Amino acid sequence: MDYGEPTKLVFSLQDPKPVLCMNGDVKVTVEPNGRRKHWDYEVTGSFVQRACAVRSRAGHVVAQIGVKGMLAGKDFYHVVVQPGYDQAFVVGVIAILDNIHGESTRC
Numbered sequence: 001m002d003y004g005e006p007t008k009l010v011f012s013l014q015d016p017k018p019v020l021c022m023n024g025d026v027k028v029t030v031e032p033n034g035r036r037k038h039w040d041y042e043v044t045g046s047f048v049q050r051a052c053a054v055r056s057r058a059g060h061v062v063a064q065i066g067v068k069g070m071l072a073g074k075d076f077y078h079v080v081v082q083p084g085y086d087q088a089f090v091v092g093v094i095a096i097l098d099n100i101h102g103e104s105t106r107c
Contacts, residue, residue, distance in 0.1 A: 011040075011089070028054075028093060047097045050075060054090055063090045 012029045026047070027039035041062060045052030050067040062085045068078035077094060081087045 011092070026093075026097065030089075041093075043093065043097065048101055050077070054093060065094060 011031065026043040028041040028043070029038075030040045038057070040057055042055055042057075043052050044055055047065070050065065052065050053061050054063040054065070056062055061082060063079055063081045066078045068076045079090060079094065081090050
């Protein structure tokens with residue numbers, strides 16, 4: 001399967017340092033090129049508590065993220081992605097945040 005350019009950065013996620021801000025919003029930049037100073041999406045709320053949302057720069061809710069339950073000590077995410085937005089992008093953001101916070105997302 002060809003995934004295109006393997007070295008091309010698809011999006012960049014900037015997680016605030018936990019020491020400075022426990023519930024800081026996570027900024028996401030799509031197709032970062034190093035010159036852009038602004039973000040395209042942000043994760044608001046608390047990812048650690050599994051109660052957050054992905055919002056566009058305009059403030060529109062792209063996705064709501066919560067937990068549906070647990071099985072064998074693992075969270076089952078409940079994710080609602082609004083029509084017109086890329087579901088794979090949202091799952092990618094969740095997987096990266098999950099990894100940053102010491103979990104292991106499996107699809």
